[in-house]
Amino acid sequence: QQQVKQSPQSLIVQKGGISIINCAYENTAFDYFPWYQQFPGKGPALLIAIRPDVSEKKEGRFTISFNKSAKQFSLHIMDSQPGDSATYFCAGQTSGSRLTFGEGTQLTVNP
Amino acid sequence: GAVVSQHPSWVICKSGTSVKIECRSLDFQATTMFWYRQFPKQSLMLMATSNEGSKATYEQGVEKDKFLINHASLTLSTLTVTSAHPEDSSFYICSARPGTGSFGYTFGSGTRLTVV
Numbered sequence: 001q002q003q004v005k006q007s008p009q010s011l012i013v014q015k016g017g018i019s020i021i022n023c024a025y026e027n028t029a030f031d032y033f034p035w036y037q038q039f040p041g042k043g044p045a046l047l048i049a050i051r052p053d054v055s056e057k058k059e060g061r062f063t064i065s066f067n068k069s070a071k072q073f074s075l076h077i078m079d080s081q082p083g084d085s086a087t088y089f090c091a092g093q094t095s096g097s098r099l100t101f102g103e104g105t106q107l108t109v110n111p
Numbered sequence: 112g113a114v115v116s117q118h119p120s121w122v123i124c125k126s127g128t129s130v131k132i133e134c135r136s137l138d139f140q141a142t143t144m145f146w147y148r149q150f151p152k153q154s155l156m157l158m159a160t161s162n163e164g165s166k167a168t169y170e171q172g173v174e175k176d177k178f179l180i181n182h183a184s185l186t187l188s189t190l191t192v193t194s195a196h197p198e199d200s201s202f203y204i205c206s207a208r209p210g211t212g213s214f215g216y217t218f219g220s221g222t223r224l225t226v227v
Contacts (some may be wrong), residue, residue, distance in 0.1 A: 034215060043117070043204045043218035046156070089154060098145060099216060101154045 003027075004092050006102030019077040021105045023090035026071065030092035034099070035064065035075050038087045042083050047088070048075070080109045112116030113139050113209035117219030124195055124226055132190045132222045140185035141207035145216070146178075147201040161188040195226040
């Protein structure tokens with residue numbers, strides 16, 4: 001019930017392309033869905049997050065699409081840049097509780 | 112923004128020795144901090160929840176006598192890996208949530224532990 005499934009495990013995109021990472025969750029009590037970006041040797045940093053009462057949230061080149069009925073959400077990175085190359089983790093969270101992370105997606109953006 | 116500082120960023124120690132990792136919330140008070148472990152190309156695995164002024168709560172399978180956690184103040188939690196062995200080599204990361212009204216967690220920069 002606590003799992004968050006993330007795909008793909010790795011993704012290679014050309015500069016300027018769109019990167020799409022998908023996640024599915026089981027716990028319907030989750031009420032906050034953040035995405036974290038992690039560079040090698042660093043801790044994760046919050047990138048963007050969404051609440052389940054919203055179907056989409058956009059911040060610059062990053063967009064979260066959320067489908068509550070399907071229990072799925074995705075991260076879209078528009079105009080992907082080499083500097084976006086990192087590992088991305090989706091997560092689910094209930095109020096005041098700890099995070100449940102997905103398995104992670106290693107994104108490589110080729111110049 | 113909320114900052115969590117972790118020290119050291121990397122450490123090498125000999126087998127059988129102990130090593131302490133510090134996690135500080137710089138601009139907010141954290142009654143709860145979290146300690147994670149991350150192996151290469153894997154997700155973060157929660158090890159324990161550190162509670163200020165009380166005992167830490169450990170996840171199933173985590174040896175509490177090996178991974179000692181102390182949360183003596185509202186801004187500092189420490190993780191001590193006791194009698195370290197090569198299999199304890201990993202990336203350790205702490206996190207905290209700034210304020211009860213905030214959902215987002217802030218992570219430290221991590222500590223790379225290598226046991227030789």
